[in-house]
Amino acid sequence: MFEKVIGNEAIKEMLANAIENATTSHSYLFVGVEGIGKKMLATEFAKNILCLEKEANHTCKSCIEFDSNNHPDFMCIEPDGNRIKIEQIRFLQKKIQEKPIIANQKVYLINDADTMTTEAQNCLLKTLEEPPSFATIILIGSQENAFLTTIKSRCMILHFQTIEDEKIKQYLETNYGMTNLTAKRLTMFQGSIGKAISLKDKQAEYEKIETMIEALEKKDLMDVMQLAEPLYKAKEEIFEILEYINILLLKQAKENYLYTDCIKIVENTKKRLKQNGNYDMCIDNLVFNMWEQLI
Numbered sequence: 001m002f003e004k005v006i007g008n009e010a011i012k013e014m015l016a017n018a019i020e021n022a023t024t025s026h027s028y029l030f031v032g033v034e035g036i037g038k039k040m041l042a043t044e045f046a047k048n049i050l051c052l053e054k055e056a057n058h059t060c061k062s063c064i065e066f067d068s069n070n071h072p073d074f075m076c077i078e079p080d081g082n083r084i085k086i087e088q089i090r091f092l093q094k095k096i097q098e099k100p101i102i103a104n105q106k107v108y109l110i111n112d113a114d115t116m117t118t119e120a121q122n123c124l125l126k127t128l129e130e131p132p133s134f135a136t137i138i139l140i141g142s143q144e145n146a147f148l149t150t151i152k153s154r155c156m157i158l159h160f161q162t163i164e165d166e167k168i169k170q171y172l173e174t175n176y177g178m179t180n181l182t183a184k185r186l187t188m189f190q191g192s193i194g195k196a197i198s199l200k201d202k203q204a205e206y207e208k209i210e211t212m213i214e215a216l217e218k219k220d221l222m223d224v225m226q227l228a229e230p231l232y233k234a235k236e237e238i239f240e241i242l243e244y245i246n247i248l249l250l251k252q253a254k255e256n257y258l259y260t261d262c263i264k265i266v267e268n269t270k271k272r273l274k275q276n277g278n279y280d281m282c283i284d285n286l287v288f289n290m291w292e293q294l295i
Contacts, residue, residue, distance in 0.1 A: 002044050005037045006171060006193055007163040012041065014158075019048045025156045026131040029113075029139045029147065032160025035194020042109050042138045046074055049136055050103040062103045072101040076109045084116040089123045096127060096135050105134045114141030121148045128154040162191020172196060188244050195240070205230045209241060212287075213248045217256075217294040228287045235279055242266050262290045 001019070002012040018024045030038040050073055052060040058067075065071040075095065077088055092108055100106050110116070116124070124137075128151065131137065139155060141147065165186040171193060172178040188206055189196040212227035219227075234241050246266050253259035269286040273279070 001048060002041055005041045005044065006167055007037065008041070008160050011158050011160065015041070015045050016048075019045075024049055024136055026135065027128050027137045027139070027155045029141070029144075029152060029155035029157045030160060031141055031144045031157060033162060033190070033192055034142050035192035035196075035198075036160050036163055037193060038140045038160055039109075039111055042111075042140055043076075046107040046109055046136075046138065049105055049107050050074060052103060065102060071103075073103045073106040074109075075107075076111060079112050079115050082115060084110065084113065084120055086117060086120040086123050089116070089120045089127075093123070093127050096132060096137075100134055105136060106132075107136045107138065109138045109140065111140050113139035114143045114146035118148070121151050125150055125154070163193055165189075165191070168193060168196050187247050190243065190247075205234070206241075206244065209245065210248060213245065213252065216262075216291055221288065221291055224291050225287055228283070231283050231287070232280060238273065238279075239270065242270055256294075258294055261293050265289045265293065 001016040005012060028042075030042055032038055047058070047063060047066045050062045050066060050071065051058060052062045062071065062073075066074060075092065077084060077092060080088060092110075096106065096108060110124075125148070128137065139147075139151075144152070144157075144159075165183070168189055168191070169181050169186060172181060185203070185206070208227065208230045212224060212231075215224055215227055231238070231241065246263050249259045249262045249266065253263070265286060269282055272282050272285075
């Protein structure tokens with residue numbers, strides 16, 4: 001039923017059984033890191049809930065409308081800017097009371113639901129407490145602690161696991177012809193198919209980052225600074241790169257404990273960047289402090 005979604009077999013089996021036995025819950029919370037298929041699975045789940053004939057080939061009117069992004073009984077709410085706002089939840093509350101038009105049920109998917117304001121969550125709570133009998137609400141988020149306890153208590157919480165490296169490797173080989181993925185490179189994706197896809201064309205940059213880390217205790221400062229050039233050009237994705245640097249440092253720390261202090265330097269750099277510190281200066285300090293720590 002969920003062949004397009006990689007990994008999390010237990011969750012897929014549970015949701016498939018719920019559809020086959022007509023025991024779906026009124027509210028779900030899909031939680032896990034970004035890029036592991038939560039939204040894809042939620043969308044497929046919604047399609048199967050709405051399916052009129054429960055057929056494997058999905059040729060009923062409901063499925064046709066769903067595939068054309070024109071289903072009146074399905075709504076996907078995305079953040080307005082950086083947040084999901086109370087006005088969006090109020091609109092959901094208004095629409096959810098209307099009876100289904102094509103299917104026998106209605107499904108409302110709230111993506112990045114962990115960006116809901118507190119006011120929006122409190123507003124949604126009223127609907128979760130007394131949902132219409134024909135409605136299913138699916139919340140998707142990566143930060144479980146961002147949800148109010150009262151929201152979580154009214155949802156069936158499904159914790160999604162990261163994808164095994166071997167499955168990511170097979171996916172990239174099959175779909176993108178990438179055949180030279182090493183174990184070190186796979187750690188860069190951190191179990192996320194989404195991250196693997198977004199970073200697949202940036203292998204050269206990450207190879208340079210690896211070279212820089214390997215040079216920290218072997219080269220002089222000017223050489224290390226030159227190797228760090230990709231960091232200065234990666235402002236839009238710097239936090240992903242810093243996460244990867246920490247993975248590399250953690251491996252090095254198994255042989256030299258001083259690399260543990262370098263991880264602390266990376267974490268301090270993250271904080272300064274989040275506080276809108278001068279970007280180039282933050283990178284200067286990062287590289288210099290790591291190099292100084294190891295000489």
